[in-house]
Amino acid sequence: MYASGKVVLSRTVPEESASALVEAVVRRHARFVYQVAYAVLYHPQEAEDATQETFIRVWKHARELSGILNVRAWLARIAWRVANDRRRKHARLVIAADIDLSDLKAGGDGAETVLIRAQQAELVQRMVALLPADLREAFALSTVEEMTSVEIGEVLGIPESTARGRLLRARRMLKKKIKTLMGRVEKRGVGA
Numbered sequence: 001m002y003a004s005g006k007v008v009l010s011r012t013v014p015e016e017s018a019s020a021l022v023e024a025v026v027r028r029h030a031r032f033v034y035q036v037a038y039a040v041l042y043h044p045q046e047a048e049d050a051t052q053e054t055f056i057r058v059w060k061h062a063r064e065l066s067g068i069l070n071v072r073a074w075l076a077r078i079a080w081r082v083a084n085d086r087r088r089k090h091a092r093l094v095i096a097a098d099i100d101l102s103d104l105k106a107g108g109d110g111a112e113t114v115l116i117r118a119q120q121a122e123l124v125q126r127m128v129a130l131l132p133a134d135l136r137e138a139f140a141l142s143t144v145e146e147m148t149s150v151e152i153g154e155v156l157g158i159p160e161s162t163a164r165g166r167l168l169r170a171r172r173m174l175k176k177k178i179k180t181l182m183g184r185v186e187k188r189g190v191g192a
Contacts, residue, residue: 018062025071026055032072033079039140040083042125046090050083057082073154076147080137080155127177131170138166139174 030051037050057078058065068074128136141152152163 018065021065022055022059022062025058025065025075029072029075030055033075036076036079036141037083039143040080041087046086047083050079050086053082053086054079070151070154073151076141076151077155080141123181124174127174130177131173135166135170135173138163139170142167 033054034047034051037054038044038047041047041050054075058075065071128139131139137156138152141147141155142149147155149163149167150160152158152167153160156163158166
C-alpha cells in the first residue's frame with residue numbers, strides 16, 4: 001500500500017528543514033496574517049505585534065507544520081486568537097482612519113476628498129463594530145483576503161453553513177443600516 005504524499009512528507013521532513021519551512025510560511029502568509037490581526041484590532045502597530053506573536057507560535061510548532069493540510073486557515077485561526085487576546089488584554093478597541101499626509105499627492109485627490117473618504121471608511125468601520133460579535137467576526141474574516149465560508153468556519157470552529165448564515169445576516173444588517181443612514185442624509189438635503 002502507498003501512503004499519501006502528505007503523510008510521507010510529514011514523516012520525512014528533517015528537523016533542520018523546519019526553520020526553512022517556517023521561513024517560507026512567513027514569506028508567503030505574513031501579509032495575510034497581518035490583515036487578519038488588523039481586522040480584529042483596527043490599529044497598525046497592534047496588528048504588527050499580533051503578527052509577530054502569531055509567527056512565534058508557528059515557530060514553536062514548526063515540527064507539526066508539514067502535517068497541516070490548510071496552512072492558511074491554521075494561520076488565520078492563530079492570528080485571530082492572538083489578536084482577540086490582545087484586544088481583551090488591552091481592553092480598548094481603537095477605530096481610527098489614519099490619514100498619512102505623506103500619501104497626499106499634488107496631482108491626486110484634494111484634501112477634502114481624502115477627508116470625506118476617510119470619514120466614510122470610519123463610518124463603515126463603526127457600523128461593522130456595532131454588529132453582534134458573531135456576525136462581526138465572520139464579516140471581518142470574509143473581508144480579509146476574501147476568506148471563504150469554509151475557511152471562516154475552520155477559524156471560528158463552526159460549520160460552514162453557520163459561517164455562510166452569519167455572513168448573510170451581517171451583510172443584510174449593514175445594508176439596512178446604510179440605507180437608513182442614506183435616507184437621513186437625503187431628508188436633510190431636501191429640507192435644507
